[in-house]
Amino acid sequence: MPSLTDRVAFITGADSGMGAAMAEAFAEAGASVAITYHSDRAGAEASRQAAEAKGGRAFVKQLDVRDEGAVFTAFEEAEAALGQIDILVNNAGVGQGGTALADLEMEEFDRIVRTDLYGPFLCCREFIRRKRGRKGGKIVNITSVHEAIPSPGSAAYGAAKGGLLTLTRSLAMELAEQKINVNAIAPGLIRTPMTEARTEDPATRAEEMPHIPLHRPGEPWEVARLALYLASDEADYVTGQSFTIDGGLEMNWGQGA
Numbered sequence: 001m002p003s004l005t006d007r008v009a010f011i012t013g014a015d016s017g018m019g020a021a022m023a024e025a026f027a028e029a030g031a032s033v034a035i036t037y038h039s040d041r042a043g044a045e046a047s048r049q050a051a052e053a054k055g056g057r058a059f060v061k062q063l064d065v066r067d068e069g070a071v072f073t074a075f076e077e078a079e080a081a082l083g084q085i086d087i088l089v090n091n092a093g094v095g096q097g098g099t100a101l102a103d104l105e106m107e108e109f110d111r112i113v114r115t116d117l118y119g120p121f122l123c124c125r126e127f128i129r130r131k132r133g134r135k136g137g138k139i140v141n142i143t144s145v146h147e148a149i150p151s152p153g154s155a156a157y158g159a160a161k162g163g164l165l166t167l168t169r170s171l172a173m174e175l176a177e178q179k180i181n182v183n184a185i186a187p188g189l190i191r192t193p194m195t196e197a198r199t200e201d202p203a204t205r206a207e208e209m210p211h212i213p214l215h216r217p218g219e220p221w222e223v224a225r226l227a228l229y230l231a232s233d234e235a236d237y238v239t240g241q242s243f244t245i246d247g248g249l250e251m252n253w254g255q256g257a
Contacts, residue, residue, distance in 0.1 A: 002232030005030035008082045009231065010075065012036045012065055012123060013092030015043035017192030018142065018227075021220035022089055023047045025228050027056025031087070034078035036063040038092065057082060065092050065119030075126045084134075087231045088127040090120035090164075091142045095194055098153035109156045116160035117167070124171060128180070137180040138231045141168045142223075145188045145246050149253055161186075165242055172240030181239040183230045188246025190218040213248030 009026045013019040015037035023033045024047070033051050035058055037044035044060045051058040059081040063074045079085055093116045099108065120141055131137050146158045147165040165184055172182040189212065191199045198204050199217045209215045223245055229235055230243070244250055 001029055002228050002234045003030055004087070004228070004232060007031045007086040007231075008034070008078075008084060009087035009089060010034040010036070010078055010085045010123075010127070011089040011091055012063065012119070013038070014047050015040040016047075017194065018187070018190060018220045018223045019089070019091040020047040020050070021224035022091065022227050023058070024050045024054055025221070025224040026087075026231065027051035027058065028054040029228055029232070030056070031231075032057040032059075032082040034059045034061065034074075034082060034085070036061050036065075036074055036092070038062070038064060063092075065090075065123060066114040068122055071122045071126050075123075075130065079130070085127060085130065086136070087138045087140070088123060089140045089142070089227060089231070090123055092119055093142065096154045096157040100153055101155045104156060112156040113160045113163075116157065117163045120164055121167060124167070128171075128175065131178065131180060135179045137175075137178075138235070139168075139171065139175075139180065139182040140227050140230050141165075141182070141184045142227075143168070143184045143186045143242060145186050145244060145250050147184070147186050147242065149250060168242065169240045176239065179236075181230070181235060183235070183238060183240070184242040185223060185226055185230070186242050186244045186246070187223055188212070188218060188244070188249040190220060190223060192220060211249060211252055212246070213252055216247060218245060218247060 009031045014023045014035040048058040144161045147161040168184040
């Protein structure tokens with residue numbers, strides 16, 4: 001297992017799903033973890049307990065990643081509690097409910113883009129500012145297969161995730177001299193609270209699983225293991241890349257055309 005001994009990781013949206021799995025995996029690898037959440041305090045506390053059970057120190061903070069001042073405060077308090085932050089994982093995000101662009105209200109477009117793109121921008125900027133004068137660090141941005149694959153009714157989500165991919169690559173170039181690695185993980189259908197209606201309903205599973213060559217949703221721990229590698233020294237020569245983890249879904253897109 002890759003080691004994160006003596007590292008401090010700041011993980012957004014770590015109250016459930018992939019974020020919770022990452023907090024636990026990072027703690028098991030030796031890291032202290034700052035667990036942020038938007039509204040699920042109980043979930044965040046469960047993540048804290050799981051991280052501490054693995055031997056890691058943990059800090060919990062409510063955070064709206066769209067709020068510039070709140071991002072500053074969360075980093076400030078996390079560093080006061082755990083020490084200088086070495087790893088940032090931008091995991092917090094929202095999806096889109098299948099609304100066609102012509103019917104999409106400005107408020108909804110704004111909510112999606114501000115959460116899924118502005119949020120990582122604000123967290124990356126704060127992380128980088130705190131790294132001035134110091135070399136080394138890791139940023140992992142959680143995008144989606146929809147960073148590259150268009151999906152009807154998800155234009156706002158696709159725009160945000162596509163933008164996050166390009167932000168990832170731009171930052172990898174900017175930060176190379178500072179030896180800060182910046183990479184992305186692009187999950188497909190992962191079993192999380194956000195996808196529960198698709199992964200747990202038998203009728204929906206029967207409709208969707210044939211599109212995935214491995215015929216199952218991914219598990220949060222599978223994404224967490226990839227994030228752990230990218231956050232560790234073992235990935236020191238990896239930057240500016242996006243790693244798709246989707247059971248083969250992206251390859252299957254357009255088959256039968």
